Amino acid sequence: MKKTMIALAAAAAMASLTAGAQAQEKLKACWVYVGPIGDFGYSYQHDQGRLQVEKELGDKVETSYLENVPEGPDSDRAFERLAREGCKIIFGTSFGFMDSMVKVAAKFPDIKFEHATGYKKSDNLAIYNARFYEGRYILGQIAAKESKKGLAGYIVSFPIPEVVMGINSFMLGAQSVNPDFKIKIVWVNSWFDPGKEADAAKALFDQGADIIVQHTDSTAALQVAEERGLKGFGQSSDMAKFAPKAQMTAIVDDWAPYYLERVKAALDGSWKTSDTWGGIKDGEVVMSPYANMSDETKKMAEETEAKIKGGWNPFTGPVMKQDGSEFLKDGQVADDATLLGMNFYVKGVDDKLPQ
Amino acid sequence: MGMLEAILLTIATASTPLLIAALGELVVERSGVLNLGTEGMMLMGAVTGFGVALSTGSPWLGALAAILVGAVFSLLFGILALSFVTNQVATGLALTLLGTGFSGMLGVGFVGQPGVRMTNIYIPGLSDLPLVGRLLFGQDPLFYLSIVLVIAVSWFLFRTRAGLTLRAVGDNHGSAHALGISVIGIRYLAVMFGGACAGLAGAQLSLVYTPQWVENMTAGRGWIALALVVFASWRPWRVLAGAYLFGAITIAQLHIQAINLGDLSFLPGPLYALAAGVKSLPSQFLSALPYLATVLVLVLISRNKRLTMMNTPASLGSAFVPDR
Numbered sequence: 247m248k249k250t251m252i253a254l255a256a257a258a259a260m261a262s263l264t265a266g267a268q269a270q271e272k273l274k275a276c277w278v279y280v281g282p283i284g285d286f287g288y289s290y291q292h293d294q295g296r297l298q299v300e301k302e303l304g305d306k307v308e309t310s311y312l313e314n315v316p317e318g319p320d321s322d323r324a325f326e327r328l329a330r331e332g333c334k335i336i337f338g339t340s341f342g343f344m345d346s347m348v349k350v351a352a353k354f355p356d357i358k359f360e361h362a363t364g365y366k367k368s369d370n371l372a373i374y375n376a377r378f379y380e381g382r383y384i385l386g387q388i389a390a391k392e393s394k395k396g397l398a399g400y401i402v403s404f405p406i407p408e409v410v411m412g413i414n415s416f417m418l419g420a421q422s423v424n425p426d427f428k429i430k431i432v433w434v435n436s437w438f439d440p441g442k443e444a445d446a447a448k449a450l451f452d453q454g455a456d457i458i459v460q461h462t463d464s465t466a467a468l469q470v471a472e473e474r475g476l477k478g479f480g481q482s483s484d485m486a487k488f489a490p491k492a493q494m495t496a497i498v499d500d501w502a503p504y505y506l507e508r509v510k511a512a513l514d515g516s517w518k519t520s521d522t523w524g525g526i527k528d529g530e531v532v533m534s535p536y537a538n539m540s541d542e543t544k545k546m547a548e549e550t551e552a553k554i555k556g557g558w559n560p561f562t563g564p565v566m567k568q569d570g571s572e573f574l575k576d577g578q579v580a581d582d583a584t585l586l587g588m589n590f591y592v593k594g595v596d597d598k599l600p601q
Numbered sequence: 602m603g604m605l606e607a608i609l610l611t612i613a614t615a616s617t618p619l620l621i622a623a624l625g626e627l628v629v630e631r632s633g634v635l636n637l638g639t640e641g642m643m644l645m646g647a648v649t650g651f652g653v654a655l656s657t658g659s660p661w662l663g664a665l666a667a668i669l670v671g672a673v674f675s676l677l678f679g680i681l682a683l684s685f686v687t688n689q690v691a692t693g694l695a696l697t698l699l700g701t702g703f704s705g706m707l708g709v710g711f712v713g714q715p716g717v718r719m720t721n722i723y724i725p726g727l728s729d730l731p732l733v734g735r736l737l738f739g740q741d742p743l744f745y746l747s748i749v750l751v752i753a754v755s756w757f758l759f760r761t762r763a764g765l766t767l768r769a770v771g772d773n774h775g776s777a778h779a780l781g782i783s784v785i786g787i788r789y790l791a792v793m794f795g796g797a798c799a800g801l802a803g804a805q806l807s808l809v810y811t812p813q814w815v816e817n818m819t820a821g822r823g824w825i826a827l828a829l830v831v832f833a834s835w836r837p838w839r840v841l842a843g844a845y846l847f848g849a850i851t852i853a854q855l856h857i858q859a860i861n862l863g864d865l866s867f868l869p870g871p872l873y874a875l876a877a878g879v880k881s882l883p884s885q886f887l888s889a890l891p892y893l894a895t896v897l898v899l900v901l902i903s904r905n906k907r908l909t910m911m912n913t914p915a916s917l918g919s920a921f922v923p924d925r
Contacts, residue, residue, distance in 0.1 A: 282816035284705055284712040314817075399859065405884075430859040433884035439820040440811040442851070445615055449855040452607040464818075466811040469715075488715045488813065596861070600884045 275299060275509050276333035277311040278324050280340035285438060287463030287482040288499070289313065292339045292362075295501030299509050306513060317342025325350040329357050335512045337505070338362065341406065347371060358517055360508060363408060365586060369519055374504055377525030378408070379415035379585070381497035381533055382459075383560035384550050385479050386419025388494055388536075389457045390427045391543040392477060399450025400431045401443060401460040401467055405600045407588045409461050414592045415560050416459060419550075421594055430455055431597040440466040451476060468492055477538060484534035495547070496534040503529050523582060527555050561585065566593040608852060609736050613744055614810055616848030618643075618802040620747045622826035623833075623840045624754050625798025630830055631758060632791035633771035633916035637693030638678050639799050640823025641700020646671045646803025648704040651716050651814040654807075660719035664743070664804045671800020672793040674700065679792045683785050686920045697823070705816040716812035719743065741809045743801070750798070755837040767791060771914035774921040784921050799823065825892075832899035834912045843899050850891040858884060 277296050281289035293311065300309050310333070315324045321343050328336050329350060335358040338347045344364040351359040351371040359371040367373050389398045400416070402409050413431065420427040430453060432446045439462075447458050447467035451474055458478035460467045465488040471478040472489035480486065480496025504524060511517040524530035533551055536544045554560070563574030568591040574580055591599055622639055629636050646667035654663030674696070682692045721741050728739035758764040767787055770777045774784045806822070807814055825847065833839035857880050865876050879887070903909050 282705060284709060284816040286713045286815055290712070432855050432858045433888070434855075435885055435888040436820070438815075438817075440813065440815060440818050441615065441618075441806065441820065441822070444811050445611055445852055446855050448607070448611045449852065450859055452604050452611075453856065453859050464811070464815060465715075465813055469811060469813065483713070487713065598881075 272308045273306065273335070273509070273513050274308045274310070274331075274333045275512070276309065276328045276331075276336045278315050278321065278328070278336065278338045278340075278343065279311060279313045280315060280317060280342065281313070281438060281463070283311070283313050285463055286465065286485075287438070289339065291482050291499040292337075292501055295505040298502035299505050302506060303509060303513070307509060315343075319346070321346040322349060325359075326353070329354045334358065335360065335509060335517070341408070358512055367519055367521060372508075372519045372521070374508075374520075374522040374524075375586075376499060376501075376530040377523060378497055378499070378531055379411045380525045380554045380560060381531050382412045382415040383419035383554070384533060384547050385459060385495070385497070386416035386421075386427075387423050387550055388479075388539060388543055388547050389416070389459065390420035390423035391546065392494065392539050393427070393457045395454055395456050396424055396426060397428045397430065397455045398457040398459055399447065399453070399455035400429045401446045401450070401458065401462055402431060402433050403437045403462050404435065405433070405589075407586055410591070410599065411585055411588045412461055413595060414588065417592055417595055418560055418565065423546075425594075427594070428596060429459075431595070433600060434462060436462070438463045440464040443467045444470050447471065447478075465489070480534065486534065486537065491538060493534075494538050495536050498532040498534050500530055500532050525554070526551060527557070567591070568593055568595055603732065606732055606735060608856065610740070612845065612848045612852045613736065613740060615851055616844045617744050617747045618805045618810065618822055619826050619829060619847060620841060620844040621743070621750060621805065622799050622802035622823060623829040623844060624747075624750050624837060625795035625802070626827055627830045627833075627835055627837060627840055628754060628758070628767070628798075629791050629795035630917055631771045631835055631914055632767050632788050633774055633914050633919070633921075634682065634788050634792055635689045635693065635918040636675065636678055636682075636696070636792060636795055637690060637827065638675065638696025638700065639795075639827055640819055640821070641697035641704075642671050642674050642796050642799035643700075643803035643806070643819045643823045644704035644817070645674045645700045646800030647807040647818055648708040648711070648803075648814055649800070650804030651711055651807040651812075652707070654717040654719075655711065655714065658717060660717050660808045663717070663808055664719070664801060667800040667804035668797045669800070671803070672797040674800070675792050675796020676789075678796075679789050683788050683792070683921075686922055689918050689920070701817060708814045708816065711814040712816070714814070716807060716814065718812040719808045743805045743809055746801075751837050751841050758837070768914070771916055774916045774919075778921070778923055784923065788921075799826075802826070829895070829899075832896055832903070834899075834903040834909050835914065836912060839899065839902065842902075843895055846898055847891045847895045850894050854879075854887040854890050858887060 279289040283289050283293040296309050312324050315321050337360045339362045341363045347359050347361045348366050361373050363375050364373050434442045434446050443462050443464050444466040447470040456476050458467050458471050460481050465485045468478045468485050468489040471492040477494055478492050480493050482499050484496045486493045536547050559579045561580035563578040564576045565574040567573045649670040650663040650667035653666040654660045678696045681687045682689045719741050724738045728734050770784050770787045778784050829843045833843045
């Protein structure tokens with residue numbers, strides 16, 4: 247049994263080696279995902295970006311990917327393996343890959359690395375992210391306008407700046423419509439556990455919320471909303487199929503424009519390290535069609551979207567912190583560094599931020 | 602529907618998959634076999650149940666197919682671990698890895714498709730009773746099946762001759778063999794029963810709990826079921842208690858996170874203080890609470906050493922090779 251397994255493994259290794267050798271004239275672009283590409287959420291959307299690169303650049307590129315790569319020391323090996331297999335540009339798509347990528351990038355100076363949602367950059371390590379908070383401001387406005395009880399339930403994963411930024415932006419949007427709007431927050435401490443997300447949605451609805459917002463990846467919470475005849479928002483992908491009567495809109499991640507640009511740059515030799523943070527304006531954050539809301543709400547959402555496209559930032563003062571101290575003066579706009587390190591709530595959030 | 606009733610319903614849905622999977626594994630372990638493949642078999646059941654229900658439109662056929670696939674998939678473990686006497690721990694882990702990957706492959710086309718929900722059973726009149734109406738007379742069929750399974754497994758193991766034989770095989774396979782009992786044959790049947798239960802538990806996830814298919818949607822529930830069996834010292838009713846305790850605390854901690862303490866002022870003093878205390882804990886700790894509390898409670902009820910020894914299948918995990 248053992249022998250067969252070893253023989254199989256050896257055969258597989260040989261096969262991948264020969265495949266690598268044949269494709270040397272093509273540029274090999276590789277991706278590392280934290281979840282399965284079948285999550286219909288975060289990793290799925292990155293993979294859609296990869297497929298788009300393959301489609302548009304055709305036989306100039308060869309792509310490959312590793313999925314379900316755990317964050318932490320294990321990811322060192324994943325990046326190193328791809329580097330040794332001849333990948334010329336490697337995208338790592340999760341925050342937790344940061345230190346591994348810094349290490350491996352230093353070891354392979356000729357290979358280009360790209361890290362999503364991180365903040366460590368070097369000559370051959372670029373960073374990129376999307377301004378999802380822009381979309382969350384619009385969600386906040388819609389929720390405040392459509393909620394009959396003035397109360398939304400908010401399901402969240404981990405207290406990292408990305409998530410806190412989202413809660414704050416949502417709240418600012420909601421308060422712009424209804425200053426007394428309330429949210430109830432439940433931390434599920436997981437990016438992906440459909441059952442737990444459904445449980446959290448049920449708990450929040452049972453406690454009186456009539457709109458659900460999520461910063462977790464599955465469609466489970468929206469399905470609960472659909473069943474109960476209440477409303478919610480999709481995450482990462484357009485989830486309207488799962489909740490045709492409940493989904494009001496979804497914040498869709500579209501990584502394809504960025505991936506195309508960067509792989510093209512690698513092809514023609516113009517690739518340079520960079521720090522890119524695209525939003526609605528750049529087509530990286532896309533609002534799926536507004537539905538299941540009044541025409542008035544829809545009009546407001548479209549206007550806000552247009553305003554953000556025009557360069558307006560939801561984090562524009564005056565904004566107070568939760569404890570009542572000043573965060574932004576009248577007219578002051580939060581800089582990117584502050585947003586990327588955000589570890590406090592704005593005024594009106596009724597929750598204690600886990601540290 | 603009152604809030605308490607709603608909470609109880611949520612708990613029942615959350616506990617049912619753990620209960621079904623754990624009952625299957627309990628029978629497997631009572632026969633002296635340790636199959637760590639529960640998570641993999643559940644995923645196979647989940648993807649099969651979803652796929653069959655989607656293509657035929659019948660969640661019942663989906664559940665049935667999940668049971669069959671779970672049993673057939675567990676045969677793989679049986680052939681390797683029982684007939685070829687491979688290491689049970691390694692083989693079980695391999696089964697989980699295989700099931701995780703294989704279900705992902707089979708399910709590629711199902712990702713992003715809404716599933717078919719198994720409808721609840723409603724009994725006019727009875728289902729409308731206050732508080733217990735929906736809980737006792739208005740749930741999904743798999744909930745009822747899980748309760749029937751507890752009774753059936755308990756009765757089978759401790760009240761029938763076949764159950765006695767199965768336990769004998771698990772306690773001392775040498776003696777059982779000497780008495781002319783087919784140790785391997787009985788273990789095959791037990792392993793297949795375990796697989797069928799795991800498959801059904803998986804189908805509960807993709808047909809009732811969250812009607813959708815996504816890779817790895819069990820999110821570790823198979824491992825919780827495995828742990829429940831051990832901490833419940835291989836007793837079916839304790840497995841029921843453990844599964845519901847786990848479910849109850851999981852749901853309770855979500856509610857505590859969301860609730861306003863002001864809304865709880867009707868509670869008597871000590872209960873209010875408890876709720877306030879729990880709410881002030883960090884959410885990471887609250888997420889771990891179901892695990893901690895379940896282990897603690899089940900260890901406490903199993904603290905009688907002699908009884909625990911008596912309930913532990915003595916041949917658990919050890920290989921059996923008939924010498925003649």
